[in-house]
Amino acid sequence: MAKANVKEQIVATGLELLHSKGFNATSVQDITDAAGVPKGSFYNHFTSKEALGLEVLQRYAEGVSQVAAVLRDRALPPRQRLQQYFERLIAGNAANEFNFGCMLGNFSTELSNQIPAMRSAMREAFAGSTAALAAVIAEGQQEGSISADAPADELADFVNDAWQGAVLRAKAEQSRAPLERFTRMALGRILA
């Protein structure tokens, strides 16, 4: 494999394993074995598993950001954009039968207290996802379809956190129910 391909293969396989099994349950050897590259080649590209974890987290956050593109689609009314966003997030979780959870949430609980650089990366990733939510909520408040009795930022942060909690519970119970409950409560009560 060419050098660039080896790195890409490590990142793609790392994303899959670190998401499905978690950071500490996955060794560098697990990743290189699954990627079909020599273990030594890992250290040509990454100084440590932590360094790979940070790169993988960034790639995962880019994926979340692509899902959030629907929040900026001005062809749709704000509430419909939110509905579609939540549906897409749920479909992402259904794709692995609610077993993997959200990598941002997984890394938050597993690594915040272990790897300071991970905490900074997570803070940034959450800021990105709540900013997109806050913008569409503010639009809905302006047109009157979302109640304006709390600031859009506060609502967005709360909804984002509640989503993380719902995903955590869906993973614990291997069930779609917490995610559907989240959507009902977010659209019917928090953002009513």
Next chain:
Amino acid sequence: MAKANVKEQIVATGLELLHSKGFNATSVQDITDAAGVPKGSFYNHFTSKEALGLEVLQRYAEGVSQVAAVLRDRALPPRQRLQQYFERLIAGNAANEFNFGCMLGNFSTELSNQIPAMRSAMREAFAGSTAALAAVIAEGQQEGSISADAPADELADFVNDAWQGAVLRAKAEQSRAPLERFTRMALGRILA
């Protein structure tokens, strides 16, 4: 140390380390070293780290259940019980500067997809904490201080999940803000 004391020492130390560092980041040797007992003595009491993890989770859930006792204190109006319950949960997180998170949430994200017995234990623990919440919400609905336009069970499950998400975010950001936002939104909006 007498045999019973050794076991208790392992459980107490295991609770501390598995909560603060996580399950996979903690070895049996870490626990026996910190507990000041020989590594071999671990296996006189537990067949595996998993077995200790399950016992520790049960003890942690008992602690949560003690905090939840205020929810059953009929000397206080339902909303005041909820307020005090949330305050106590926040104080618990403040005691470790928002670094440890909730062990139920941590184990949910780290272990649900790895240890089937852990998933069952978590499901049970969540069922216990939401039942206590649902009962006080139902009381509030009956007396008219909590809106009755959603079933108490649904509200309790959502509030419990949203709490887990708030704790996860508080851990990621090492901040009290997500927990205070949770309380404002839970009492001011979800259970209004």
